[in-house]
Amino acid sequence: MADRYLSFTGTAPGRLLSRRLGLPRPVPLKRRSAGPDLDGGLLHLTAGRSGLGLAPVLARTGLPTGEPGDANDTGRPAAVVLDATGVRDVEGLAEVHAALHPVVRSVAASGRIVLLGSPLDAADHHQAAAQQALEGFTRSLGKEIGRGATVNLVRLTDADAAESTLRFLLSPRSAYVSGQVIEVGADATAGTGTGTGTEGAPPAGPWDLPLAGRTALVTGGARGIGEAVAETLARDGAEVVVLDVPGAEADARRVAERLGGLALPLDITAADAGARIAEALPDGLDVLVHNAGITRDRRLANMPAERWAPVLEVNLASVLRTTDALLAAGTLKRGGRIVATASIAGIAGNAGQTNYGASKAGVIGLVRSLAPRAAAGHGVTVNAVAPGFIETKMTAAIPLVIREAGRRMNSLAQGGLPVDVAETTAWLAHPASGAVNGQVVRVCGQSLLGA
Numbered sequence: 222m223a224d225r226y227l228s229f230t231g232t233a234p235g236r237l238l239s240r241r242l243g244l245p246r247p248v249p250l251k252r253r254s255a256g257p258d259l260d261g262g263l264l265h266l267t268a269g270r271s272g273l274g275l276a277p278v279l280a281r282t283g284l285p286t287g288e289p290g291d292a293n294d295t296g297r298p299a300a301v302v303l304d305a306t307g308v309r310d311v312e313g314l315a316e317v318h319a320a321l322h323p324v325v326r327s328v329a330a331s332g333r334i335v336l337l338g339s340p341l342d343a344a345d346h347h348q349a350a351a352q353q354a355l356e357g358f359t360r361s362l363g364k365e366i367g368r369g370a371t372v373n374l375v376r377l378t379d380a381d382a383a384e385s386t387l388r389f390l391l392s393p394r395s396a397y398v399s400g401q402v403i404e405v406g407a408d409a410t411a412g413t414g415t416g417t418g419t420e421g422a423p424p425a426g427p428w429d430l431p432l433a434g435r436t437a438l439v440t441g442g443a444r445g446i447g448e449a450v451a452e453t454l455a456r457d458g459a460e461v462v463v464l465d466v467p468g469a470e471a472d473a474r475r476v477a478e479r480l481g482g483l484a485l486p487l488d489i490t491a492a493d494a495g496a497r498i499a500e501a502l503p504d505g506l507d508v509l510v511h512n513a514g515i516t517r518d519r520r521l522a523n524m525p526a527e528r529w530a531p532v533l534e535v536n537l538a539s540v541l542r543t544t545d546a547l548l549a550a551g552t553l554k555r556g557g558r559i560v561a562t563a564s565i566a567g568i569a570g571n572a573g574q575t576n577y578g579a580s581k582a583g584v585i586g587l588v589r590s591l592a593p594r595a596a597a598g599h600g601v602t603v604n605a606v607a608p609g610f611i612e613t614k615m616t617a618a619i620p621l622v623i624r625e626a627g628r629r630m631n632s633l634a635q636g637g638l639p640v641d642v643a644e645t646t647a648w649l650a651h652p653a654s655g656a657v658n659g660q661v662v663r664v665c666g667q668s669l670l671g672a
């Protein structure tokens with residue numbers, strides 16, 4: 222499972238050879254396990270006229286924040302935030318170029334560039350063109366920047382509501398998230414009593430143990446990505462419930478015991494799964510992570526119904542059923558979070574995966590449709606993570622050549638780790654992420670598939 226090529230290109234001969242041959246040159250990514258913060262300062266740039274009031278939020282990230290030429294300008298920023306919310310036309314885009322052109326080469330390895338944009342104005346096609354242009358700019362820069370750096374775009378109207386998102390993107394927790402466009406609206410769960418702040422005030426945190434006193438259930442939590450999600454939510458203070466099939470009960474118990482949580486042996490496709498979860502959680506649930514998933518690959522011409530049905534059943538039908546049941550029963554508390562697991566196969570499609578691609582695209586449809594209604598009716602946000610190539614037992618079983626292609630065909634030229642999906646889930650589950658709703662965030666190192 223180890224990425225030997227990544228280790229090799231970390232050596233002097235490996236670096237030389239990969240450069241000479243024009244081969245991908247992945248660098249080891251800085252993740253949170255190596256420290257909670259990026260190594261270096263944050264450069265705050267602006268293009269166009271902005272009324273965002275971003276400085277206090279950036280100051281709270283804890284990164285030394287400066288503008289070009291001032292005391293905190295070390296010349297090698299770990300992060301660059303470009304506020305382009307005021308860009309309304311092609312002249313404004315020239316300011317984006319002028320702001321980033323001189324600094325882009327100096328961004329540190331595993332650095333971050335975050336562009337901030339505004340929602341597209343349906344009544345002003347010049348503004349819409351300029352703001353949409355930021356997406357093409359972000360995705361192109363993400364593909365060329367290299368050295369483990371990431372580039373993302375956040376569309377927002379309120380800097381305080383985006384604090385949890387900015388903290389995530391400006392930290393090692395977002396190591397494998399690049400080329401994404403994330404919309405942050407108004408707090409969908411504000412005033413529910415379980416949010417982190419009162420309306421109008423900046424979200425108060427806490428930022429260290431944000432899920433303390435909250436309960437999180439992870440389906441398929443006995444291994445792989447689900448296990449990492451359970452671990453990360455427990456690290457953030459949640460009491461975790463590790464749900465997995467009865468056949469994986471021993472593993473689920475092992476994970477739950479290690480994390481001081483509960484194991485719940487249950488096949489999520491059972492017709493009464495929602496009712497049984499509600500029964501097991503009489504005090505309710507704050508975070509529901511639909512992670513359980515299976516593949517039964519075959520090209521459509523060779524795919525009998527027996528390979529189609531279970532994939533749709535586990536990956537989509539059970540997600541719809543349990544979501545409906547837990548919302549209707551009131552098990553999911555106000556201020557709650559649903560995070561579903563899609564896949565880039567649900568965005569780009571994949572030969573041999575009509576069943577899987579359909580199920581994961583279905584998850585995206587569910588998220589987009591339900592998010593505004595779940596927020597309005599239940600004070601619950603609904604988002605999805607869409608992993609790309611993640612180093613798990615599932616991807617270790619892929620034949621070598623296809624595995625190597627999958628690993629390298631992304632801007633970071635390497636596979637992600639389960640913890641990358643877990644950190645993204647934890648950000649979406651954060652009590653201060655109530656303004657992030659209906660989003661599908663790819664954790665794929667900016668995979669070239671479906672980009």
Ligand code: NAD
Nearest residue numbers: 441445446465466488489512513514564608610611613615
């Ligand atoms: P995995 O096979 O290692 O783990 C999946 C877990 O789900 C297992 O513990 C399994 O027992 C459990 N599960 C399966 N059916 C279940 C059911 N009916 N009820 C309860 N639990 C059930 O998979 P993984 O690689 O960790 O993937 C986790 C999720 O991420 C899946 O939804 C998968 O489709 C998605 N995903 C993974 C990748 C990747 O590269 N590994 C890429 C994209 C999406």
